[in-house]
Amino acid sequence: MLSEPGKSKFQIDLRRHLRSQNICDKLVHLICEIAEASKYVINAVRTGDLGVAGTSNLYGEEQLALDVLSDRIMRKRLIHSGVVCNIASEEMDEIYQVTTDSDGLYSVAYDPLDGSSLVDVNLAVGTIVSIFKGDNLLQEGRKQVAAMYILYGPRVSLVYSVGDGVHEFTMNQLMEYNLTRENVRMQRDGNIYSPGGLRNKYNEGDEKFIRYLEAKGCKLRYSGGFVPDINQVLMKGKGLFMYPALNGSPNGKLRLLFELNPMAFLIEHAGGAATNGKTPILDLKPESLDQRAPIYIGCVEDVNRAMEYVDKA
Ligand SMILES: O=P(O)(O)OC[C@H]1O[C@](O)(COP(=O)(O)O)[C@@H](O)[C@@H]1O
Ligand SMILES: [Mg+2]
Numbered sequence: 001m002l003s004e005p006g007k008s009k010f011q012i013d014l015r016r017h018l019r020s021q022n023i024c025d026k027l028v029h030l031i032c033e034i035a036e037a038s039k040y041v042i043n044a045v046r047t048g049d050l051g052v053a054g055t056s057n058l059y060g061e062e063q064l065a066l067d068v069l070s071d072r073i074m075r076k077r078l079i080h081s082g083v084v085c086n087i088a089s090e091e092m093d094e095i096y097q098v099t100t101d102s103d104g105l106y107s108v109a110y111d112p113l114d115g116s117s118l119v120d121v122n123l124a125v126g127t128i129v130s131i132f133k134g135d136n137l138l139q140e141g142r143k144q145v146a147a148m149y150i151l152y153g154p155r156v157s158l159v160y161s162v163g164d165g166v167h168e169f170t171m172n173q174l175m176e177y178n179l180t181r182e183n184v185r186m187q188r189d190g191n192i193y194s195p196g197g198l199r200n201k202y203n204e205g206d207e208k209f210i211r212y213l214e215a216k217g218c219k220l221r222y223s224g225g226f227v228p229d230i231n232q233v234l235m236k237g238k239g240l241f242m243y244p245a246l247n248g249s250p251n252g253k254l255r256l257l258f259e260l261n262p263m264a265f266l267i268e269h270a271g272g273a274a275t276n277g278k279t280p281i282l283d284l285k286p287e288s289l290d291q292r293a294p295i296y297i298g299c300v301e302d303v304n305r306a307m308e309y310v311d312k313a
């Protein structure tokens with residue numbers, strides 16, 4: 001039977017869904033503005049210059065023209081949103097202060113184009129966003145009021161949580177985001193694994209953990225893009241992503257503010273877990289914008305098992 005027009009869940013757009021979430025209008029507006037910005041980012045990804053920008057970011061990594069352009073798209077949109085006081089980005093050296101009056105406003109940390117080095121080989125990439133109330137960006141991830149990512153793959157999807165479930169939207173031919181999955185939930189145990197970092201730089205505990213996962217029959221699923229790799233774990237509902245401490249890189253590679261906190265928020269709200277091996281990612285108190293941390297994120301039982309192995313190392 002055909003569903004009544006406007007009643008089908010496939011016709012629920014992002015704004016309408018956000019309005020049903022019992023959050024303030026400014027936060028609805030902010031998330032919709034980020035969704036708008038993503039339309040320009042996907043356009044840049046599809047047709048933009050694939051070359052280098054000739055500059056480097058605060059991690060000393062060479063920036064691509066697409067990193068710089070995506071960052072500018074996001075920043076401009078946030079500045080003009082009227083609801084943001086502070087902005088931090090993986091591609092900016094310091095916090096951009098939009099206004100000193102933070103009353104009723106939000107602060108946003110984002111990775112404008114995660115996995116940008118995969119665009120030239122036409123693999124999926126994404127934008128990751130973390131939102132706090134007020135002006136403080138150096139808070140525990142548990143204090144985020146919202147987190148989201150946009151995945152630029154064969155389809156464009158947007159996944160968000162404001163602390164009440166995790167919801168997926170897919171971009172249609174009119175570039176509108178429509179609800180495709182509501183209240184995404186993860187199982188307790190997984191059957192895929194996504195391990196980042198050079199394995200010959202793994203410590204003994206992580207090496208043993210990988211062997212445990214392989215013996216358990218987990219399939220390797222690693223694209224090198226954090227957004228598609230996490231999206232697979234989340235949407236299949238069964239799996240684990242890890243980027244551990246490496247020999248010579250005790251904090252791994254991924255960034256707490258721009259990558260780990262928002263993903264940990266989403267995965268926890270879908271019933272999964274995320275740890276650095278000892279402490280839940282969302283309980284880490286950031287000390288600097290560029291802080292990194294090892295991560296094990298996904299199904300609760302896999303994450304708990306990782307902690308047993310890592311502790312033994
Ligand atoms: O190349 P590696 O060491 O596997 O690292 C892959 C990780 O690095 C990243 O590309 C880092 O993100 P950026 O592209 O934003 O620098 C993640 O997307 C991914 O999970
Ligand atoms: Mg990144």
Ligand SMILES: [Mg+2]
Nearest residue numbers: 090111113114
């Ligand atoms: Mg990036």
